[in-house]
Amino acid sequence: MPRYALQIEYDGRPFCGWQAQAGLPAVQDAIETALARLEPDLPRIAAAGRTDTGVHATGQVAHCDMARDWSPFRLMEALNHHLRPLPVAVRACALADSEFHARFSAHERRYLFRLLTRRAPPTFDAGRVWHIKHKLDLGAMRDAAAHLIGLHDFTTFRASQCQAASPVKTLDALEIALVEGLSGVEIQFRLRARSFLHNQVRSIVGTLERVGAGAWAPEDVKTALEARDRAACGPVSPPDGLYLTGVGYARDPFAG
Numbered sequence: 381m382p383r384y385a386l387q388i389e390y391d392g393r394p395f396c397g398w399q400a401q402a403g404l405p406a407v408q409d410a411i412e413t414a415l416a417r418l419e420p421d422l423p424r425i426a427a428a429g430r431t432d433t434g435v436h437a438t439g440q441v442a443h444c445d446m447a448r449d450w451s452p453f454r455l456m457e458a459l460n461h462h463l464r465p466l467p468v469a470v471r472a473c474a475l476a477d478s479e480f481h482a483r484f485s486a487h488e489r490r491y492l493f494r495l496l497t498r499r500a501p502p503t504f505d506a507g508r509v510w511h512i513k514h515k516l517d518l519g520a521m522r523d524a525a526a527h528l529i530g531l532h533d534f535t536t537f538r539a540s541q542c543q544a545a546s547p548v549k550t551l552d553a554l555e556i557a558l559v560e561g562l563s564g565v566e567i568q569f570r571l572r573a574r575s576f577l578h579n580q581v582r583s584i585v586g587t588l589e590r591v592g593a594g595a596w597a598p599e600d601v602k603t604a605l606e607a608r609d610r611a612a613c614g615p616v617s618p619p620d621g622l623y624l625t626g627v628g629y630a631r632d633p634f635a636g
Contacts, residue, residue: 443482
């Protein structure tokens with residue numbers, strides 16, 4: 381069976397997340413339903429990351445095995461036709477090696493978190509940014525974020541129901557920048573790692589927001605990290621502003 385890599389974007393608001401769950405709408409179900417319109421009885425698809433309820437993606441990657449040969453362009457077009465009117469689209473499709481696995485072949489995941497700071501509620505970006513009304517100290521948040529870069533036990537910053545075998549992860553990058561967005565000035569957090577724990581990004585951003593608001597000192601984040609205790613974490617940010625923006629592979633199936 382030929383294997384295809386799919387680069388997928390979606391608005392996470394109508395979904396319970398990526399992973400199929402009985403009785404709930406999932407992005408995985410939407411893709412598999414579209415695939416079933418092309419060929420029946422296909423194997424289940426796999427994705428690089430299991431995004432949670434309300435989390436968005438611009439660069440999710442999944443793979444599917446088809447019974448017959450499709451040109452990648454025709455497969456992409458056919459899937460997008462059958463995905464309408466759901467807020468899901470296949471941005472790219474490529475024929476992949478039979479050993480390629482969207483999850484297990486990945487060596488990097490990249491996330492973006494958008495935080496909008498203005499008094500008025502967002503209209504165009506409602507549900508796509510975390511809206512807060514107060515200003516934040518960008519320098520203090522950057523100082524705090526520096527304590528999280530590198531190899532650490534991230535027990536403090538993972539959900540209690542996280543199923544990862546180990547809380548030890550390497551956070552390769554955590555960049556914080558001011559960006560002029562459609563709805564005004566945003567603070568954008570860009571994070572990069574081989575893999576992330578359940579709720580790790582939202583836990584980090586929620587904690588850094590407390591630093592920016594002046595409720596925490598930057599050093600308090602280091603103390604919380606070293607506590608290795610979920611109770612030491614700051615509030616968890618809502619999913620609205622979180623996006624899976626890209627996945628890295630040693631042999632990128634979409635290159636060229």
